[in-house]
Amino acid sequence: MKVQLTKLAHARSGDKGDTANVGVIALREGFYPLLVREVTEARVKEHFKGIVKGDVERFELPNLGALNFLLHESLDGGGTVSLMTDAQGKTFSTALLRMYIEISDDESSKLGLT
Amino acid sequence: MFGMKQKIRVAAGQGFWGDLPDAPVRQIEGGPIDYLMLDYLAEVTMSIMQKQKTRDRAAGYARDFVPLMKRILPTCVERNIKVTANAGGVNVKACAAAVREVARELGLAGKLKIGIVTGDDILDRIDELISRGIELHNMDTGEPLSTVRDRIQSANAYLGAAPIVEALAQGAQVIITGRVTDTGLTLGPLIHEFGWANDDWDRLAAGTIAGHIIECGAQCSGGNCQYEWQSIPDLANVGFPIAEASADATFVITKHDGTGGRVNVPSVTEQLLYEMGDPHEYITPDCVADFTTIHLGDDGPDRVRVFGIKGRPATDSLKVSISYSAGFKAVGTLVYAWPHAYAKAKMADKILRARLDRLGLRFDQILTEFVGANATHGLLAGAPPPDLAEVQLRVGVRGNDRAAIERFTKEIAPLILTGPPAVTGFAGGRPKVEEIVAYWPALIPKAEIQSLVEIIEV
Incomplete structure (x- = not known):
């Protein structure tokens, strides 16, 4: 079955120059391994196609049940240069949570998702 | 250490220059605190202050800090609450003089000392540094600073907690700094109170993270919090955060009783991840x-x-944070109403671009967004529903040629009488041309920067 990340995580995003960062936090401890397995750099890069022009980097924070993504070249130059409404990348958090991941029925019932 | 306090409460009163004006007052009046920490400086703030100082030698700092001090200083003195604030911007001494003035008006002469921390401003040293081979390469692009040398507006090194500790040791009650890191404003008091060594890296890191959590004000205590946001109580009366630190470098994030908002593990986790790079360093x-x-x-x-x-x-x-002039920009908006609001806005954009082309105007960037359809999430938002009540067309241009940007601003309002129907939202008049002040991050050897601490008596 397909599950949207909004069911598995909350998030906060911010900026550093032309790079947006998105911290994705598991809503329950049991969801974290699923995030690590499914929400990869490649998947996130694909998700933000046409929006993120540079690389996507991912860092793991198991202590917080969180992943941190750096989305390079995604803010039209960033800060004061950018013409974007969201020049500081503050809404990239929920944009990432639009992503769907595929999990087996077995796993979803184990995690209490069905 | 005899007489050392068991717990020190550092309260955050401003998450940025322009945050809730009454928040610091409520931190003072809402319960016991030992320190009030006020972070005023974002990257762009220094260049704004530099511009103000160019026009007026007495300006260039966070002006609202002075009336704030007027409101809270008597209580601070009475209860021995200390204040750390990077409100000094690019004119720390003028800021301190203004605070001394209001303190005297309040009859506090002889009752407090003000600490002044400078040494961060390297604007006058740029050529000398470059001539000695310190090229201040852009950390993101690798370019040497000489590329933008003639357009530099401000240049400041980020100082840490050390000068704040020094000022506290000399008995300062209010410490006003220029470009000190947000986290240094919290860490400094903890080093001073607990006597942490300057190579006690675990404790220094803990104090730094305490600072990081509270430096954005209520963003860790319920503001901008996604986790169960609908149920966060009374944000109208949101409590700003307090770091309650112990000598062993553990701490508790909390807020005053009777305030709104929420401090829980999810709210603090969200703030920890804010603007994070590599979490290992x-x-x-x-x-x-x-x-x-x-x-x-x-x-x-x-x-x-x-x-x-x-x-x-x-x-x-x-x-080092360097700001430089990087051209001009302008953003124009119009609002299109149902029916076919999105289609109308799209057509207006097409017409506008054709006219800009015909005028032969060249820009480095033209960006069109449709607010209500895709301005925040772009393609991820999918096709907008056909019956949107309204869509705001938002077109921005950027370039070095001010005249071209200026000409663009005259092409927005005419779309009302010469484009698709059911359009409004032009009450603000012509868009304004803004100078772009860009930000140049660089590194400088520590040995090049000497922070200075001065204590003045009120």
Whole structure:
């Protein structure tokens, strides 16, 4: 079955120059391994196609049940240069949570998702 | 240490220059605190202040800090609450003089000392530094600073906690700084109170992370919090955060009783991840903090315990924030109403671009967004529903040719009488041309920067 990340995580995003960062936090401890397995750099890069022009980097924070993504070249130059409404990348958090991941029925019932 | 306090409460009163004006007052009046920490400086703030100083030698700092001090100084003196604030911007001494003036008006002469921290401003030293081979390469692009030399507006090294500790040791009650790191404003008081050594990396990292959590004000206590946001109580009366630190470098994030908002593990976790780079190395002038060692635990209602933090030695450089003039921009908007609001806005954009083309105007960038359809999430938002009540067309242009940007601003309002129907939202008049002040991050060897601490008596 397909599950949207909004069911598995909350998030906060911010900026550093032309790079947006998105911290994705598991809503329950049991969801974290699923995030690590499914929400990869490649998947996130694909998700933000046409929006993120540079690389996507991912860092793991198991202590917080969180992943941190750096989305390079995604803010039209960033800060004061950018013409974007969201020049500081503050809404990239929920944009990432639009992503769907595929999990087996077995796993979803184990995690209490069905 | 005899007489050392068991717990020190550092309260955050401003998350940025322009945050809720009454928040610092409520931190003072809402319950016991030892320090009030006020972070005023964002990257762009320094260049704004530099411009103000160019026009008026007495300006160039966070002016609202002075009336704030007028309101709270009597209570601070009475209860021995100390204030750390990077409100001094690019004119720390003028800011301190203004605060001394209001303190005297309040009859506080002889009752407090003001600490002034400078040494961060390197604007006058740029050529000398470059001539000695310190090229201040852009940390993101690698370009040498000479590329933009003639357009520089401000240049400041980020100082750490050390000068704040020094000022406190000399008895300052209000410490006004220029470009000191946000985290240094919290770490300084903890080093001073607990006597942490300057190579006690774990404790310095813990104090740094305490600073990081509270530096954005209510953003860790319920503001901008996604986790169960609908149920966060009374944000109208949101409590700003307090870091309640112990000598062993564990601390609790909390807020005053009777305030709104919420402090829990999810709210603090969200703030920890805000503007994060590589979590293994959060680099400050004071230490390198490792965010993958942070542990959070519930400690009762609106209390989160933070512990287990590890740090590493500080690097031998300081970050420098340089601002420079980088052309001009303008953004124009119009609102299109149902029916077919999105289609109308799209057509208006097409017409506008054709006219800009015909005028032969050249821009480095033209960006069109349709607010209500895709301005925040772009393609991820999918096709907008056909019956949107309204869509705002938002077109921005950027370039070095001011005249071209100026000409663009005259093409927005005419679309009302010469484009698709059911259009409004032009009451603000012509868009304004803005100078772009861009930001140039660089590193400088620590040995090049000497912070200065001066104490003045009121």
